Amino acid sequence: MKERARILVVGGGYVGMYTALRLQRRLKRELGRGEAEITVVTPDPYMTYQPFLPEAAAGAISPRHVVVPLRRVLDRCRVVIGEATAVDHAARTATVRTPATDEEATDGRRIEYDELVLAPGSVARTLPIPGLADHAIGFKTVEEAIGLRNHVLEQMDIASSTRDPGVRDAALTFVFVGGGYAGVEALGELEDMARYATRYYHNVRPEDMKWILVEASDRILPEVGEEMGRYTVTELRRRNIDVRLETRLDSCADRVAVLSDGSRFPTRTVVWTAGVKPHPVLAATDLPLNERGRLRCTAELAVEGAPHAWAAGDAAAVPDVTAGEAGRECAPNAQHALRQARVLGDNVVHSLRGEPLETYAHKYAGSVASLGLHKGVAQVYGRKLKGYPAWLMHRTYHLSRVPTFNRKARVAAEWTLAGLFKREIVSLGSLEHPRAEFELAAGGKPSHDPPHNPKGSS
Secondary structure, three states, X not given: OOOOEXXXXXXXXXXXXXXXXXXXXXXXXXXXXXXXXXXXEEOOOEEEOHHHHHHHHHOOOOHHHOEEEHHHHOOOOEEEEOEEEEEEOOOOEEEEEOOOHHHHOOOOEEEEOOEEEEOOOEEEOOOOOOOHHHHEEOOOOHHHHHHHHHHHHHHHHHHHHOOOHXXXXXXXXXXEEOOOHHHHHHHHHHHHHHHHHHHHOOOXXXXXXXXXXXXXXXXXXXXXXXXXHHHHHHHHHHOOEEEEOOOOEEEOHHHEEEEOOOOEEEOOXXXXXXXXEEOHHHHHEOOOEOOOOOEEEOOOOEEOOOOOEXXXXXXEEOXXXXXXXXXOEOOOOHHHXXXXXXXXXXXXXXXXXXXXOOOXXXXXXXXXXXXXXXXXXXXXOOEEEEOHHHHHHHHHHHHHHOOOHHHHHHHHHHHHHHHHOOOOOOOOHHHHOOOHHHHHHOOOOOOOOOOOOOOOOO
């Protein structure tokens, strides 16, 4: 190993955290002797376990148990909170914008490295739809999940307290765009929560609410197979959820959702989960990208034609060597990301020590999805499950995958307590405007606009 190896990990999500964790374990002696240094650049001081976001939105799991504090887990790494804005791999430097950048009046901080791991993940893929930026909310972060929960309960409060039928109808109409995991699971969990909450409202019944799922293709949840996808549509419609296939959202301006089939729904809730795209930082590098904007990688998770650069997860186009056909790539999902991170970490260590690299090979095992409490679908190793068994498998699988024993124990404890006591139906929407009451008391004019936070709810 060279005298000192500086390893830069861009991203603190699945791949970033697990790769850094693998590196600090494999390089424990080198780190102790000062022969290696691991720097992790991430916009948040925590990793979000996204499969638990729907349950956090429904109140089944506390938000703080859905995230893993990076400084505690990566205690041998240097964690820098900031956003990588550019990478010059030829010069082995990365430009990082930190929370202090504006205060310092600089263009950002430059970090030098010897080995680069690019794992910035993805961002929501949006379309130029009128009103989307003004009224919709995504479902990729814990802030969005909790903001959406508070928003749904607040709409039920509005509907309960108004005498205007138009206001009531708009408040109780919830439109979800996107029939993948995020959209279906978020819709299933929130509809379940809202249905339960109606028992505490004297004038809001489950049948008063309209839940609409809009999907541009002819099926939902393609990961669980066509048969389970059809079952999911039937199950959702049985719960009085309006599933509209081969339909697009054309506009949500003026708080009216206009669909491509001509339908119009006055609504105060539009949730956008229609896919993701690679992180913008990839376009600000001198590394090779494919036609979809992802990094071209080898089966060893190295960036093609760029020595000492590595990538995995949503940002990487990794060949699927188990597919049996040329040109197939690994799907950008959590199942591959977790396993790629281990191989990536090992290969960085192998490269530093001059050892042969490992090839990433994992045959897709299947998928599980929750549709609400005690409801789910699954297809694992060709076996199809639905209802309670699928829901139980969903919880068991993700409990085994959530990082650290601490989080596993806390999540298991919350599930146990939730089975013994009633659901919480409290909205804490005022958390999004914590200074409003004080500003009013101090004689100011409270702002109803959320603080400038690109990850917060709208």
